[in-house]
Amino acid sequence: MIESFLTAFIVYFVVIDPIGTAPIFVAVTGHQDRSGKVRTAIEATIVATLIMLFFAICGSWVLHYLKIGEPAFKIAGGLILFLVAWEMLNSKRQTRKKIETTNQSLEKGLFKASAANHQDKDQESVAIFPLAIPLLAGPAAVTSVMVISADFNSSFTMILTGYAALLAVMLATGAILALTGLAENMIDARLSNVFSRVTAIILAGLSVQFIVDGLMVLGVIKAPIL
Structure with a gap:
């Protein structure tokens, strides 16, 4: 069970990528004071957690309704997670996140100075x-939640293990973002980049394992002899 928890924890942590998201968090909350940044970190984490818990609980029903088999979804999810790992290895994912966030934020006027009475709304x-x-709760994160949930549905204990791993990662994410808001000057972009690349290698290996597991269930390949 500990091994399963660690596997799920690593997948969630790498895909949600709180370390890589921290510099972007600083950018989009630049107009807020420290207490505002902490509140924003907590609120964002709670919303993202609720979204991913929804897909963790209802993901199998969605797959059943769409008549998508779990092996097929494992293979598709593994391919998507591998692409995420590839982007992280080439430092493309964080760059793309920054570009998308900047463009979307500019469209909504999030970088404009706001009056004090509009601060809470902003x-x-x-x-x-x-x-x-x-x-936080992007396509890759939602996909990973559904893949892990499908993989951990063999028993009630395994289901709880998957939920525990998700909640642990979200607690860590909230803490990292909140600390970032309190000590944003201590963020080293180079260190964040190195960490993302190292964890991307782990994610690549796990994503390939998801694909292999799906192919074995379909009978395309035989179980390897370890």
């Missing part, structure tokens, strides 16, 4: 978009 807006969606 804070809530930033917490939901673009922080919770799509930076």
Whole structure:
């Protein structure tokens, strides 16, 4: 069970990527004071957690309704997660996140100075978009939640293990973003980049394993002899 927890934890942590999201968090909350940044981090984390818990609980029903088999979804999810890992290895994912966030934020006027009586409303807006969606609970994160949930549905204990891993990662994410708001000057972009690349290698290996598991269930390949 510990091994399963660690596997799910690593996948969620790498895909949600709170370390890589931290510099973007600083950019989109630049107009807020420290307490506002902490509140924004907490609100964004809560919203993202609720979204991913929804897909973790209802994901199998969605697949059943769409008549998508779990092996096929594992293979598709593994391919998507591998592409995410590839982007992270080439430093493309964080760059793309920054570009998308900047463009979307400029369109909504999130970087404009706001009056004091509009600060709470603006804070809530930033917490939901673009922080919770799509930076934290993006397509890759939702896919990973559904893949892990499908893989961990063999017993009630395994299901709880998957939920525990997700909640642990989201707690860590909220803590990292909140600390970022308190000590944004201590963020080293180079260190964040190195960490993202190292964890991307782990994600690449896990994504390939998802694909292999799906192919084995379909009978395309035989189980390897370890």
